Amino acid sequence: MSEPSNPLLESVTSLKGIGTQMAERLAKLGITTVQDLLFHLPSRYQDRTRIYPIAYATIGTEVLIEGTVVFTDIIFRKRRMMLCHIEDDTARILLRFFYFSSAQQTKLSSGTKIRCFGEIRQGYQQREMIHPEYKILDEQAVEMENTLTPSYPATEGVQQRTLRRLTQEALLFTPDLEDLIPENIRQHYQLPSLQSALQTIHNPPPETVVADLLSGQHPAQKRLIFEEMMAHHLSLSQLKLQTKQLPSLAINKSDTLYQKLLAQLPFTLTGAQTRVIQELFEDMQQPSPMHRLVQGDVGSGKTLVAAAAALFAIESDLQVGLIAPTEILAEQHYQNFRDWLEPLNLEVTWVPGKKHAKQHRSSLEDLALGITDIAIGTHALFQKDVQFNQLGLIIVDEQHRFGVDQRLALREKGKQGEHYPHQLIMTATPIPRTLAMTTCADLDYSVIDELPPGRQVIKTVAIANTRRDEIITRIQAICDQGRQVYWVCTLIEESEALQCQAAEQACELLQENLPTVSIDLVHGRMNGNQKDAVMQMFKKGKTQLLVATTVIEVGVDVPNASLMIIENAERLGLSQLHQLRGRVGRGKDASSCVLLYQPPLSETAYRRINALRETGDGFEIARIDLDIRGPGEVFGTRQTGELRFRIADLMRDQHLLPQVQQASLALQQQDPNAVEKLIQRWIHRADDYVNV
Ligand code: ADP
Ligand code: MG
Numbered sequence: 272m273s274e275p276s277n278p279l280l281e282s283v284t285s286l287k288g289i290g291t292q293m294a295e296r297l298a299k300l301g302i303t304t305v306q307d308l309l310f311h312l313p314s315r316y317q318d319r320t321r322i323y324p325i326a327y328a329t330i331g332t333e334v335l336i337e338g339t340v341v342f343t344d345i346i347f348r349k350r351r352m353m354l355c356h357i358e359d360d361t362a363r364i365l366l367r368f369f370y371f372s373s374a375q376q377t378k379l380s381s382g383t384k385i386r387c388f389g390e391i392r393q394g395y396q397q398r399e400m401i402h403p404e405y406k407i408l409d410e411q412a413v414e415m416e417n418t419l420t421p422s423y424p425a426t427e428g429v430q431q432r433t434l435r436r437l438t439q440e441a442l443l444f445t446p447d448l449e450d451l452i453p454e455n456i457r458q459h460y461q462l463p464s465l466q467s468a469l470q471t472i473h474n475p476p477p478e479t480v481v482a483d484l485l486s487g488q489h490p491a492q493k494r495l496i497f498e499e500m501m502a503h504h505l506s507l508s509q510l511k512l513q514t515k516q517l518p519s520l521a522i523n524k525s526d527t528l529y530q531k532l533l534a535q536l537p538f539t540l541t542g543a544q545t546r547v548i549q550e551l552f553e554d555m556q557q558p559s560p561m562h563r564l565v566q567g568d569v570g571s572g573k574t575l576v577a578a579a580a581a582l583f584a585i586e587s588d589l590q591v592g593l594i595a596p597t598e599i600l601a602e603q604h605y606q607n608f609r610d611w612l613e614p615l616n617l618e619v620t621w622v623p624g625k626k627h628a629k630q631h632r633s634s635l636e637d638l639a640l641g642i643t644d645i646a647i648g649t650h651a652l653f654q655k656d657v658q659f660n661q662l663g664l665i666i667v668d669e670q671h672r673f674g675v676d677q678r679l680a681l682r683e684k685g686k687q688g689e690h691y692p693h694q695l696i697m698t699a700t701p702i703p704r705t706l707a708m709t710t711c712a713d714l715d716y717s718v719i720d721e722l723p724p725g726r727q728v729i730k731t732v733a734i735a736n737t738r739r740d741e742i743i744t745r746i747q748a749i750c751d752q753g754r755q756v757y758w759v760c761t762l763i764e765e766s767e768a769l770q771c772q773a774a775e776q777a778c779e780l781l782q783e784n785l786p787t788v789s790i791d792l793v794h795g796r797m798n799g800n801q802k803d804a805v806m807q808m809f810k811k812g813k814t815q816l817l818v819a820t821t822v823i824e825v826g827v828d829v830p831n832a833s834l835m836i837i838e839n840a841e842r843l844g845l846s847q848l849h850q851l852r853g854r855v856g857r858g859k860d861a862s863s864c865v866l867l868y869q870p871p872l873s874e875t876a877y878r879r880i881n882a883l884r885e886t887g888d889g890f891e892i893a894r895i896d897l898d899i900r901g902p903g904e905v906f907g908t909r910q911t912g913e914l915r916f917r918i919a920d921l922m923r924d925q926h927l928l929p930q931v932q933q934a935s936l937a938l939q940q941q942d943p944n945a946v947e948k949l950i951q952r953w954i955h956r957a958d959d960y961v962n963v
Pocket of ligand 1: 539540568570573857
């Protein structure tokens with residue numbers, strides 16, 4: 272809701288010289304208000320505040336120089352060009368122009384004094400500038416810029432000059448900005464005021480260290496980063512508070528079904544599983560909906576934790592919906608839950624996508640009638656036509672892209688009359704704790720930090736693909752022992768079609784070399800039924816060697832599989848390799864993973880492969896991944912669930928998180944009104960969900 276008195280929220284068209292056409296172009300840059308313009312930060316700066324002696328200007332830098340024209344020539348090489356030689360007291364330099372008029376040539380006659388701005392390059396014989404901006408210096412002195420010149424991300428039809436001018440207009444338009452972070456908090460964290468931060472960023476004094484400004488180290492930029500991070504943190508904390516005020520279908524404090532499940536399991540739970548299950552049980556007894564993230568490394572036994580939560584809900588006559596990211600995974604959960612829950616006389620229903628119309632319809636009827644206790648499927652489970660009788664719990668498994676917006680949407684979709692279902696989100700993606708506290712601050716957070724006992728370390732070796740023969744022998748031996756093998760073909764290019772083709776070829780080749788082994792193939796282009804059929808055969812042990820694309824990356828569980836070969840392992844990221852490898856070592860047998868690579872290995876590929884050989888700990892692997900790839904990639908949208916920042920970079924600025932959390936708390940206590948405004952300023956989600 273814009274307060275008309277706030278100049279920041281006014282349309283850019285209120286600024287001098289912006290018509291509808293310019294406004295449309297600016298909108299392409301995401302700029303519609305004065306505030307947007309002020310928060311559109313420079314990506315570079317130019318220094319036009321001082322003149323460099325020509326001799327001291329280094330190659331590759333953009334500088335301002337001044338000199339006298341020695342002579343100007345037009346020459347013909349591959350094309351026609353004008354060469355203007357100038358000199359100052361220290362050296363000579365060449366200005367090279369490909370586009371020029373004869374008037375220009377005349378004006379650049381010898382003896383003329385000029386000032387140029389451009390990048391110094393190494394030419395054929397001497398240093399030069401190509402198409403510098405220049406000004407002829409006549410009698411009057413030309414003034415120098417007194418601040419660094421910002422250079423903004425631009426778009427077609429919006430020139431740098433325009434952006435600079437408009438930004439200056441915007442600064443003039445907002446002479447006394449309201450600061451949403453009060454003075455005492457600013458002082459405590461050594462943050463400049465918003466006004467002065469913006470002033471510095473758009474007009475940095477000549478002595479500013481540009482590198483600091485661009486890397487978020489400069490106090491002016493830190494101030495904006497800090498504010499944006501506070502806004503995200505506050506918004507999520509507020510969501511959490513709101514969630515706690517919503518009504519849920521609280522469950523009874525009885526766990527008969529769960530006890531029955533425990534009694535029938537062939538193993539006992541790990542301490543971590545028991546602890547997390549207890550946390551879920553307590554959450555679900557609350558009169559407000561649970562929103563909890565459970566993180567556990569591959570193989571830590573998350574499915575069982577989910578089953579326990581499901582039983583708590585079912586015990587109170589509520590239904591459960593479980594969503595998995597792929598059909599294969601959903602199908603596997605379906606099998607697991609049937610194995611575990613059918614002996615307890617519970618109804619487990621598979622909800623296939625609409626493509627299987629008939630099956631789809633009968634599943635839906637069971638759901639709506641309340642016959643179903645737990646429904647399992649992909650996102651098909653939450654399409655419009657799906658009606659539960661009394662949905663009490665939604666479980667989301669391994670959805671990397673499941674961000675806060677999706678959580679909210681799901682909450683609304685699952686609403687039962689006035690009541691909201693509990694939500695349990697499970698992930699194997701290791702998110703460092705501080706990061707989780709911010710990106711998932713709307714959720715409670717549990718970690719299953721223990722693997723079931725007796726898990727074998729997965730012996731990991733790297734072998735050049737020239738030694739395939741040895742591997743063939745190894746596969747034969749494993750299969751002869753009655754154990755099973757995965758052969759994973761990785762992405763050749765972005766194209767799934769090519770990937771599948773490669774898998775088909777690998778499959779044929781292996782069959783030729785291993786005539787007695789039963790081999791099958793699963794890839795992303797097969798439909799759900801086909802995939803399921805293949806997976807079932809593998810699970811039952813009828814197939815000995817499964818050739819697969821990376822569709823099996825998450826969750827697939829076949830304990831008898833004890834060898835995995837990953838082809839072209841050098842192409843995959845560390846976390847993905849870790850996930851893949853987690854498909855073996857799930858049973859009692861010693862397992863191994865062979866990383867086949869195409870030599871020579873690049874430096875980073877070598878480090879990745881080495882890391883896998885050395886550790887099996889998901890958190891450690893995430894840490895190394897971060898180290899190798901740098902922040903941006905690892906915790907891009909994939910792992911942080913689509914939190915989008917304009918200025919902050921969550922990984923680069925991670926060190927600010929503890930302070931951001933403290934400061935947010937302080938602001939909440941001191942000025943709730945400012946909290947609202949801060950969220951409004953930076954986050955455009957809130958409105959979208961109020962009226963879903
Ligand atoms: P993930 O956390 O990767 O989803 P799963 O839930 O698929 O792991 O569990 C991996 C395997 O470990 C399954 O075969 C499961 O039955 C088994 N498992 C789970 N908990 C235990 C336990 N406490 N002791 C032994 N095996 C367990
Ligand atoms: Mg799992």
